[in-house]
Amino acid sequence: xxxxxxxxxxxxxxxxxxxxxxxxxxxxxxxxxxxxxxxxxxxxxxxxxxxxxxxxxxxxxxxxxxxx
Numbered sequence: 001x002x003x004x005x006x007x008x009x010x011x012x013x014x015x016x017x018x019x020x021x022x023x024x025x026x027x028x029x030x031x032x033x034x035x036x037x038x039x040x041x042x043x044x045x046x047x048x049x050x051x052x053x054x055x056x057x058x059x060x061x062x063x064x065x066x067x068x
Contacts, residue, residue: 012036 006029010021023029037046 014039 004026006023006025008021008023008029010023010032012019012021021032023032034046034050037049040046041049
């Protein structure tokens with residue numbers, strides 16, 4: 001597992017208002033990103049986009065996946 005620090009201050013302005021996020025981990029950042037994709041594109045398009053990201057790593061071997 002890679003050890004890293006995320007220092008992000010994300011501000012999003014919507015017609016209904018605004019949101020602010022400060023993720024501290026890759027998991028939190030991913031949840032925020034997926035939430036924003038769903039709000040912006042809808043759940044079907046967001047799912048398709050996320051599947052494209054997973055496809056990029058589909059060649060990873062089982063040994064490499066076990067390391068994560």
